[in-house]
Amino acid sequence: MLNSTDRDGALPGTNLTQTKALNRRAVFDAVRRNGPITRTELAQKIGLTVQAISNIASELSMAGLIRQQGKRVGQRGQPAVELSLDATGGYTIGLSLAYRRISAVLVDLAGKVIASEAHDLAERDPHLTAEALGLLANRLLQIASVRRDKIWGIGCSVPGTVENGTFWYDKVQEADEWTRFPLVEKLEELTGLRAFAENDATVAAIGESLYGVGRVARSFFYLHFNLGIGGGLIIDGHPYRGAFGGAGEIGHMIVKPGGRHCACGSRGCLEQYVSLYAAAETICGPTRTPDEVPTEELIACSRAGDGRLLAWQQEAAQYVRIAIRNIEAMFDPDTIVIGGGLPAELMDGLIAAATPLLPTMTHRHSSRQPRLMRAEHAAELPALGAAALPIAIAMLPVSSSASWRTTTTSAPMMTNPALAALGFDSLWQ
Numbered sequence: 001m002l003n004s005t006d007r008d009g010a011l012p013g014t015n016l017t018q019t020k021a022l023n024r025r026a027v028f029d030a031v032r033r034n035g036p037i038t039r040t041e042l043a044q045k046i047g048l049t050v051q052a053i054s055n056i057a058s059e060l061s062m063a064g065l066i067r068q069q070g071k072r073v074g075q076r077g078q079p080a081v082e083l084s085l086d087a088t089g090g091y092t093i094g095l096s097l098a099y100r101r102i103s104a105v106l107v108d109l110a111g112k113v114i115a116s117e118a119h120d121l122a123e124r125d126p127h128l129t130a131e132a133l134g135l136l137a138n139r140l141l142q143i144a145s146v147r148r149d150k151i152w153g154i155g156c157s158v159p160g161t162v163e164n165g166t167f168w169y170d171k172v173q174e175a176d177e178w179t180r181f182p183l184v185e186k187l188e189e190l191t192g193l194r195a196f197a198e199n200d201a202t203v204a205a206i207g208e209s210l211y212g213v214g215r216v217a218r219s220f221f222y223l224h225f226n227l228g229i230g231g232g233l234i235i236d237g238h239p240y241r242g243a244f245g246g247a248g249e250i251g252h253m254i255v256k257p258g259g260r261h262c263a264c265g266s267r268g269c270l271e272q273y274v275s276l277y278a279a280a281e282t283i284c285g286p287t288r289t290p291d292e293v294p295t296e297e298l299i300a301c302s303r304a305g306d307g308r309l310l311a312w313q314q315e316a317a318q319y320v321r322i323a324i325r326n327i328e329a330m331f332d333p334d335t336i337v338i339g340g341g342l343p344a345e346l347m348d349g350l351i352a353a354a355t356p357l358l359p360t361m362t363h364r365h366s367s368r369q370p371r372l373m374r375a376e377h378a379a380e381l382p383a384l385g386a387a388a389l390p391i392a393i394a395m396l397p398v399s400s401s402a403s404w405r406t407t408t409t410s411a412p413m414m415t416n417p418a419l420a421a422l423g424f425d426s427l428w429q
């Protein structure tokens with residue numbers, strides 16, 4: 001499989017098969033986002049002829065991915081058939097690995113949760129953790145009574161950096177055991193399903209792109225507040241992971257030259273001032289592991305108007321303002337989405353303290369969206385974003401999909417007839 005370095009900078013070519021697959025993806029994705037929609041409206045939206053749309057719609061309908069039904073009432077002339085997503089045409093499983101907790105959801109193509117489950121993790125061994133995740137995925141399949149060949153794949157959200165299906169934690173003590181652990185390969189062996197893993201901030205952005213803010217914003221930056229702070233980037237409806245999977249790592253943007261030391265080796269990184277760690281540090285001194293971040297105590301301090309926490313908020317807010325202005329200058333997104341696991345009280349206080357934002361560039365004044373939007377999906381369901389991952393990857397243009405495909409597992413993979421019939425599955429082979 002080619003990746004960006006193999007191509008050595010060359011523009012990727014395309015062939016007729018790929019072009020057909022691309023058109024099917026475009027129609028499917030437009031119906032998924034905008035349905036119910038008529039063929040004429042679709043043709044205008046994606047630049048294909050009505051005849052081409054009709055042909056593809058028939059194929060998608062035969063594969064059980066869209067429905068052609070319903071007549072509009074109250075309009076003159078020939079009533080138009082409307083196309084809409086058949087949410088039962090496929091399913092995905094989302095897994096979330098967080099500090100000492102794993103959760104999972106099985107959702108249909110519309111993102112409706114069919115089954116979910118979560119467990120605390122007593123073990124931190126990577127092999128046992130992978131087994132627990134695989135077990136959880138298999139359990140959801142049983143509970144939901146969904147056939148394996150209807151599953152598009154498994155997405156897994158991890159709190160670290162992902163490269164070629166392996167990942168490592170960025171900051172916790174167990175980091176060494178996890179260094180380049182082949183999580184994706186393990187999950188595929190355990191489930192027989194195609195799996196993908198990605199950094200939790202990028203996964204949260206993908207979830208919002210498919211099931212939340214993405215309905216009104218094609219390009220946005222997701223500011224993901226957790227123990228640390230990360231970011232995910234959606235450009236023209238597609239996630240962007242960068243050359244090495246680290247795009248959007250805003251926690252390591254330097255906001256204070258010569259400031260506090262950061263584990264990355266720099267000084268003055270955003271995460272040193274704006275994160276749950278940083279908030280906790282103001283209350284109880286330097287913290288070492290996520291177990292020691294006293295979330296309940298922070299919430300109590302916030303409610304009591306604790307002066308130390310208010311001082312943190314004021315300092316953090318000025319760096320949030322700088323970060324937002326810099327993101328706008330760099331990416332010019334429709335909006336910036338703010339979400340993650342920061343307790344609601346702290347998040348509300350931080351946003352209030354950061355308002356008004358720094359003045360933006362004049363060309364952005366015509367934007368239809370506010371500069372800052374709250375994520376629609378809360379941190380309680382990080383696995384939902386993970387469930388969106390296989391769909392988002394299936395919808396990528398062929399040229400940019402290679403970096404998301406990670407392993408060539410030797411385990412036999414379940415093939416999905418709908419994906420295969422429609423050429424969606426170049427990444428699944």
Ligand SMILES: [Zn+2]
Pocket residue numbers: 251252253262263264265266269
């Ligand atoms: Zn740093």
